[in-house]
Amino acid sequence: MVIEGVELRPAAASDVDVVALTTAQQTELAAMYGEDQPLVGLHPDISFTLLMLEGTPVGCVGLQPVAPGLGEIKRMYIVPSARGWGLSRMLLDTVESQARAAGLNRLRLETGTLQTQAIALYKNHGYQPTPPYPPFENEPVSLCFAKDL
Template identity: 80%
Template structure:
């Protein structure tokens, strides 16, 4: 499915659109989970992809290196007004392509128990539940998933 007006662009973590989108995501998660939300710093080598719709940034996803062959999806987010159109699927496919291009053979991610749409997206695209990995092993609201590429 092609959505008119959608463009993807690479961006560093200091990009203004990335900062705005990840701040909005963290605000939304804080409202959803309160003090239960795990706060995790990003790796300095994280690479973001920004999704624009008619030249307006409406989504992003980060690919964070973890170790040989392993990457982690971080800060995947689509603004509420742009949800339901398949934009998160476009972001997920883009980050998987980027991971393969970097020689990664496995992707992992963490999401929350209340994010049912995200859980459905990830499982539909071949991510399988895994035991929680650090620093999420003691987080009751965290669910971890992984996919071999």
């Protein structure tokens, strides 16, 4: 799918646009889950991709190497006003390509029980439910998924 005006570019976790998007994501999740939200900081090894639409940052996704062959998708987010256009699928395809290029053959991720659109996206993209991994193993609102690339 080609969407006019879309640009994907690498960014550091400290990039002002990444910080703004991940902060917006955490604010949205806090409103959804309240005190039940598992709070996990950003690991310094995460490499981000920013999704720009007509020059405006509207989404991001992070890739964190976890172990040989294993990566984790972190902080995937699209601002509410840009949802429903296939941009999340574009980010997911991008992070999977980056993982393959980095020699990772499996990706995992965590999402929440109330994020039904995200759950559907991951399942439609071939991610399978897996047992929760640390630090999510005792979080009742967490769902974990993985996919062999």
